Amino acid sequence: MLVSGEEYFLPYDQFPWFKKGAVEAVLNVVEEQPNCFYWPDLDIDLGLDSIRHPEKYPLKAGV
Template sequence: MSLLAHGNSISVVEVTNISAHGVWLLAHGEELFMSYDDFPWFKEMSVQSIVNVEEESPNHFYWPDIDVDLTREIIKHPDRFPLKSKST
């Protein structure tokens, strides 16, 4: 017998909102905002690509469709990590 009822999520990370300004990520009960100014990789991506997020290790998030990985620290303090992707 399964310990999880049908329909219950075991994910501890999920995208809760995508807006014209950025993406909200819910991780371990905390909502984190990623503005497109600080995280430009998400701006032109499909909703499907953005919501496909995994937590590879504690507080380390990976978007396989976009090949972007970020830590909670980077998301909370993007000013400490000023490197951004360059447009081609």
């Protein structure tokens, strides 16, 4: 992902929601607000800080 000239890698182990998405769906991303990104085909929204520092946002499952 390229944001303001900086490239970011979103590995599946830290961003598992993208793993089963079609390439077209993963590439369909919009910046809804500054540094807030939304993948409408996957219903995923992420802030740039969570992309830069995924360790600060551990994956949790709720019941």
